[in-house]
Amino acid sequence: MSAQNAVQPSLFNIGSATGETLLMRNLKLFASSKLSVFFSAITLAFIIMAIAAPLIAPHDPNEADLFLRLLPPAWMEGGEFSYFLGTDALGRDVLSRIIYGSRVSIFIGAAVILVATTIGVLAGLAAGFLRGWVDIGISRLVDILLGFPYLIFAIALIAMTGPGLQNIILALAYKEWVIPCRVVRGETLATANLEYVEAAHALGAGKWYIMLREILPNILSPVMVVSTVRMAHVIILEASLSFLGLGVQPPTASWGSMVADGRSYMLDEWWLSTFPGLAILLLVLSINVVSQGLRDAFDPKFHD
């Protein structure tokens, strides 16, 4: 353990003159912004809502009651308090479906980012550190995948494989890994010649050891910032696919398909499309604000 620390003068020790690590300092900087903290709390609330959906939702999201179809929200005439945001054309509770819908958005967003970041970080490290044909191969593939507009690429894949949870995650991850890969490759190129990497070399550390234990910890901040921004993107993409009917299939509630279903009723039943869309906006906005806060806190340009 102590031998490991000796060759690992990483990010976490840099600010140690004041007894404070750089990571801690950056996180404190992040927490000093009220806006960042507020929107972090909203994001967290969404995550809790997704996990605890069965406990929070007032009704079964798929339970249809045709006698209760198209009820308006509670504060409007004819609304019922137990169906706070009204009911849809099949008499299902809109609020419960929004609560359950958060599971689809957050799960797909997190799964895609997890898969894509893992692949992207490994590929980017390999390309930036090993160079040579590995770099050429990976960089060419990245260039080619960047040649496709995102949504078109995902739609084409789903057209081939059919909709469904697993296929959506794959369709989005196939292109998403390119983004962390480019970031990590650039950061690795910049890091690979620094003294501590050379020191590790001199101490006889293996390539994978240097990549994963020396370089990776030092480039985690940009990866973290990029993943949060991209998660917001992926959630909108998933909602767009669901809106087009290519996402998670009915009766599973997803925000995008709820907006699509509500479209036919927008003349009178405006709440059917409005509330699920508002949920998407609020979640994506929160993640975007958090990611901007992270970027400001972690980017040395913004420090005094």
Added chain:
Amino acid sequence: MSLGKLIERLAQLIPVLLGVSVIVFVMMLATPGDPVDIMLGDQQVTAEIEQALRHDMGLDLPAHERFIKFVGNALTGNFGLSYYHRQPVMSVIASRLPATIELSLVALIFALVVSIPLGVLAAVKKNSILDRIATVSSLFGVSLPGFWFGILLIMFFAVNLHILPVSGRAGFGSEVEPITHLLLIDSLLRGRFDAFSDALSHIILPAITLGLPMASILMRVTRTSMLDVLDRDYITFAEAKGLSRTKILIKHALKNALIPTVTVAAIETGSLLGGNMVVETVFGWPGLGRLVVESIFVRNYPLIQAAVLFYAVTYVLLNFVADILYTVLNPRVKL
């Protein structure tokens, strides 16, 4: 930039375009179901006819020969027959393309017209209320799901206020004989102002929906680069010379600050293509994006493949233009 450099950069596009066509081709191979079966549908034919059809479509060749044939056909614009329309894929795409181009152009113009003045104002009045409002709205702009925002616009302006049409590209009776196939231009060229205002009223909401995320991004780019430029010595010098504020802003600052904006705009125009599918579906806009979405549900694979290839090639070319623009506008950058 020299012609040699330009040709060199163009040559670098070839491996990317080739790679893009390999991926589209592999998608085609991986498509479930036999193309002949899908094409024939319910029709009963003899084994000989089926065999002949298979041979005709080149399906009996080995994969690498099929790929070469596919690329050759793609270069000549031959993508086979659209199963659904019983017409060549290329002519179906060509018939839908003008609507998409027109919508994208108007969205682009909207984004530029909104973002540049706002970005400049936000930079000049840094940390003012206006700057804050601009920053917050740009965050909203990139967080809004386009399909939902489009529906809200329809509900408000079309359903409640009745001032704009709900969907479509033109109303009944405002057909004009095509020249460019762009309705806004054709109607003006033909002197049909009624048709022009009709086309304009149809395009406003979809163009705003499509252009909003781009406007948000461009606003931030303009603000950042304007702030950067305003910090430079030559601006201080111009101020010291006693030039008027407006003259400094427009003549000295804006000219340089717009370089990143123009570059990002060219890249983002490619993203407009991707957004088309959603926006065209919401507004019943008869363009390529909606055609692709419709094609998925009727399993019209040749059309999807051709469209994907078309989108990808356009996207690659737009990024190339962005690169070139950046070097032309910014002589210090060498390719």
